[in-house]
Amino acid sequence: MVSFGSTLVVLSALVGLSIAQTNPQPTKLPSRVLESTSLVTCQENSGFQASKFHVIFNPESGKINVxxxxxxxIExxxxxxxxxxxxxxPIQSLVVNPCDVGFRGLCPMVxxxxxxxxxxxxxxxxxxxxxxxIAYTFPDxxxxxxxxxxxxxxxxxxxTVACLDARISNGKTVDLIGVKWASAVVAFLALISSxxxxxxxxxxxxSHVAANAVALFGYFQAQAMAGLCGMPLPPIVQAWTQDFQWSLGLVKLTFMQDIFTWYQRSTGGEASRLLDTLRSVSVAVQKKRRSLELPEPAAKVMTRAAAMMPRAAENAARSISKRANVATASGSYVVYGIQRAGFQAKIESTNIFMTxxxxxxxxxxxTMIAVVAWKGICELLFKNSNKFNDFRNGWRVVLKGYPLIAVFCLWELTQNDSPAEMxxxxxxxxxxxxxxxxxTWTVMRIAKRSVALFKNPAYTLFSDLTTLNKWGFLYIQYRASAYYFTLPLMVYTFVKACFIAFGQKSGVAQAVGLLLIEAGALITNSVLRPWMDKSTNLFNIAISFFNFLNAVFLLIFTSVFDQPPLMTGVIGILFWILNAAFTLVLLLMIIITTGVLLFKxxxxSRYQFMADDRTSFMKSGTNLNTYNELDALGAAARGGEKPKTGSGLDLDDEYEPTQSDRLHPSTHSPSEGGRPSMDARANQHHGLLEHEESGVGHDHSAHNASPAGPGVPKTSS
Structure with missing residues (x-):
């Protein structure tokens, strides 16, 4: 494909100073170009090494600028x-004798x-x-x-006295700012629409729109994590995964980078300046090799202290090499894994964690400011309309970003950029x-209490508005019986983050670990199907399948199967095509679904009500709040104590229903904003029963006619 042009690119570099004509590289690349920015050695003790290498082949001008x-x-x-x-x-192999082509200075080599x-x-x-x-147009x-x-x-x-590798690029890439903005805007607008x-x-x-938007965002983060792995990735895989690094917080703002560098230096760290030296050094974007020498700072420490304290010098060098950029003996650098993602985002490796x-x-x-502002607007609208009543009472946005925190905080423990950052x-x-x-533990206790009292975890989780508003983000996307699923999700995220953060130097171990994790997640999601309905389960299981497929691809990229290089290249293209197509399908589904709902x-009516009857419980909780306000007015008129509102659920109360309670569950009818009202015997044991208003719990006929809402069992007369 690029046989002759690529050969000329590297051979021209080897001519060195034997060419007298000078032509600086252009500041703006033409539309058709072949370029190489790094020349790395591929054997130990190579007799030819380059610390800087930048070659551009322009077919329009017919020149190669070196x-x-x-x-x-070599002599x-x-x-x-x-x-x-x-x-x-392999496209072409040829043997070039510098004496035959007249390369002065290379015949003989000096x-x-x-x-x-x-x-x-x-x-x-x-x-x-x-x-x-096609060599000028195919991306990456x-x-x-x-x-x-x-x-x-x-x-x-x-x-063979020297071995040199040069990667050729045409300047076309799938790492596009448009993809970053499109994916971010769609996910954000879906949450706003919900x-x-x-x-x-x-x-x-x-609930359906929010669940799908959160799942889509999780898929973006999963692709970004694939780009953080330490194994060598094909260029198109590096570029595609770079499109989603924004979901993990790798967004460059120049003024912030300056602040991070100052903060690191002022707290005892040593900031890297790799991006500032690109004009004088070469950087190879690849996985770290075992044959590479220690970074230059470590080598200097060992040289100065080896005579007096050899063991201490070795320990000091190792501690520095953990956080320094990997440097070769020729002065070039190698970035891999998380450092590779930061370098491609134009972020210094020592600023990745802080960014x-x-x-x-x-x-x-x-997010907090936006929620407060929106809630204030809804408060004003509520004075003239009941349209935003539910939002005013219950909407709270909680953004944890746990994958981001887990990956980069654990990785920082291996870098030690500064004591303050640690x-x-x-x-x-x-x-x-x-x-x-x-x-999560609080939600599980609330659900278990609801099961003990009402034989249904959905009752308290959805009828108690205080519980729903405070903890609903943890379980509302799951069916009521799978309220616990946030805990397995956290374990999955934590273990995955550990492999990515601590496995940077071992791509094979990293790939095998991620393969087992994603396989377990796919099996668990397919068997348990914990989400709220069939469509949401299919949406998330499909995402789990693609995460597992990507883990298989990552294992292939490690070359653990000794496959031919052509297979690795084809798998890289397949990785991009499949994930790009699936991402497009997910985005279109979110856009179309959200657009239809907004104009419906x-x-x-577009979705079937969930089998756990959560909607009825939510409406019941709203009605109970209105009922409590009427009770409060009646109590004030009689001069009595105002009944409590909101959630009356006391998790410290360890009440266990007796056999009589299980046979007659009606003694636990909901009142006071979703709080289960105990009978006189429970009140004597626990002291939790307030003065019951309007004869609730005393007059069975009144209880049967009470507006407690659906889901509350009735007693017989």
Missing amino acids: DLIATSS GNAVFDVQVSAYGY SGRFGDNPFSVDVPTDALGKIPG LDAKVRILVNMTSGDRNGQ AVISGQGYTNAA ALIMFCVIMAL VLAVAFFLLITASLVWA NNPD
Whole structure:
């Protein structure tokens, strides 16, 4: 595909200072271009190494512009064995003798330093036609040129003294700002639409829209996590997963990056300046190799202290190498995993944690401000209309962002960018985790109490408006009997974050762990089907299947099966096509469904009511609140004590129903805003029963006619 052009690109770099003509690289790339920005060694003790490498081939001008800084320790005659491949498929192999083509300075090769002066090479006209047009248009071209320098004279005759790899790109990519904005706006508008629909009183439709929007956002985060893995990823996979890094908080704001760098330095850390040195160093975007030397700061520490304290010097070097950029002996750098995602987002590796953390805090703050402002508007509307009554009473947005916190806080423990950042990582992780665990445990206790009293977890979870408003975000997307499913979801997220954060140096272990996690999640979701109805279950199970499929692809990318490179290239394209198509389908489903609901007279009619009868319980809770206000007026007129409103549920009360209670559950009829009113015997044991108004619990006929709402069992006369 790019055989001749790619060969010329790398061979021109090896000419070095032997070309006298100078032509600086253009500031704006043309529409048709082949480019390489890194030249990495592919064997130990390579005799030719480049710390800076930038080559651009422009077919319109017929020139190759080269900017190179390299060192060579090769002396004598040598030939270049050039191997060109695209997506792992070998396209062309040829042997080039620099003496035959007249490359001065390479016949014979001499040791020394090349560089500092950019130059250009003219390309023969007949060679331009040999490059197919698709090489300039296909996004994230996965083409590579490998050059083996083989000696033909001297003591090392016949030996390979240098191995060089150069990745070729055409400037086209699927890492597009439009994809980022489209995915973010659709997810955000879906959540806003669910709020509006809920505010109009259509809780059933609002729950479905919100559940699908949250599932879509989770799928975005899953794709972003795939891009954070440490195994080598094909260029198109790197670019596609980069489109969703915003969902994990990797969003660059220049002024914030300056603040993070200052904060790190002022708290005892050493900030990396890799992005500032791109004009003088080369950066290879790939997985870290075992053959790479220690980073330059670590090497300096060992050199200075090895004579006096060899063991201490080694420990110090290791501690520095954990958080420094990986540097080769030639002065170039290698980024992989989370550092790779940060580098492609133009974020310094030592600022990645703070960027994600602050973006989480900013989004939380903006969400709280938006909710407060919207609730204020609804308060004004409520004075003249009952249209937003349900929203005014119950809507609360809780955005936890647990995957973001789990991944980057745990990863920061391996980086140690500064002592203050380590403290922030531990504090935020423990605080968010503890908050979610406590909230989940509270919901489970409420549900168990509801089962004990009413034989149905849905009753208290949905009729008690205080419980629904405070904890509903944890369980409203599930059916009532699966109220506990937030806990398995948290365990899934935590274990997955551990493999991503702590497995950066072992791509195989990372891929195997993620494969087992996603397989377990797919089986669990398919068997339990915990979501509210069939359509929502299918929506989430489909997402789980694609997450599992992506985990299989990640395992293939590790080359653990020793598959041919062509298979890896094809799997990379397949990863992009399948995920892009599925993402488009999900976005269209959300857009169409939300649009239909917004213009429908009764959005709830589009969905069947859930089997747990939650809608009836919600309406019952609303009616009970109105009933309590009338009770309060009656009590005030009689000079009595105002009854309590809201949730009267006391989780510290360990009341267990007796056999008589189980046979006659009517003694626990709901009153006082969803609080179960105990009979006289329960009141004597627990002291929880307030003075019962209007004869509730004393007159069976009055109890049967009370507006307690559906779901409350009636007693016989």
